[in-house]
Amino acid sequence: MDADWLGETRTSYDTVAESYAAQTRDALGGAPFLQAALKLFADTVPPGGPVADVGCGPGHITAHLHSFGLNAFGLDLSPAMAGLARREHPEAEFAVGSMTALGLADESVAGLLAFWSLIHIPDDAVPGVLAEFHRVLRPDAPVLVGFHLGDGSRLKKEGYGGHPMNVYVHRRPAERMAAWLDGAGFTVTAxxxxxxxxxxxxxxxxxxRNPPQERSY
Known part of the structure; x- marks a missing residue:
């Protein structure tokens, strides 16, 4: 696997940003179960707190969360994606950032969404990413993780209109993702x-996110 997977991912999505947005802009409209999942997630976020959409791409899902009244903002590794999101969804805020080192304060986020944005993260880097999620989330705050189900990886060399890409796409069993979340200090609820x-x-x-452990003396 390429050592500079973050750089390859950034370049790949800078390249396909416009075509990716065009192909996915209306995808949620034909996905009632995903809509229901997002509404369920939104209903569990405490009122008023900021909600991070990590790996937001062109911002369609961030905007959907915003339509529920959430103070949702998006972060993406690709500057082209973040810029496109700002242009298409001025009602929400978007910034460039990596989920491996979130530029957010400890316990500053009331909810976090990672909607198919872990699919390019190598297995050995996932626990560190989830530790970052844990760090920025408030105690008992909800997180929703969406991912490709299965096992194994493949190298994606082109996509979204035939544009060149160089990213690995990872499929994971639900049990593995749940174990990673458990190890990072989360309780899987559904x-x-x-x-x-x-x-x-x-x-x-x-x-x-699990609340802090009380000390026993």
Missing amino acids: HMLVGLDTRYPGGLLFAR
Whole structure:
């Protein structure tokens, strides 16, 4: 696997940003179960707190969360994606950032969404990413993780209109994702499977950041 996977991911999505946005802009409209999952997640976020959409891409999902009245903002590794999101969704805030080192204060976020944005993270880097999620979330705050269901990885060399890319796409069993969340200090509260009859089935895990452990003397 390429050592500079972050750089390759950034360059790949800078390259496909416009075509990716065009192909995914209306995708949520034909996905009632994903809509229901996002509404359920939104309903569990405490009022008023900021909600981070990590790996937001062109911002369509961030805007959907914003439509529920959430103070949702987006972060993406790709400057082109973040710029496109700002242009298309001026009602929300977007910034460039990496989920491996979130530029957010400790316990500053009331909810966090990672909607198919962990799919390019190598296995050995996932626990560190989830530790970052844990760091920025408030105690008992909800997190929703969406991912490609399955096992194994493939190198994606082009996509979204035939543009060149160089990223690995990772599929994971739900049990592995749940174990990673548990190890990072989260409690998984629900699990949803979607698209089981399609080429790319997905999994969604709802979880909460565990409150600090009370010391026993």
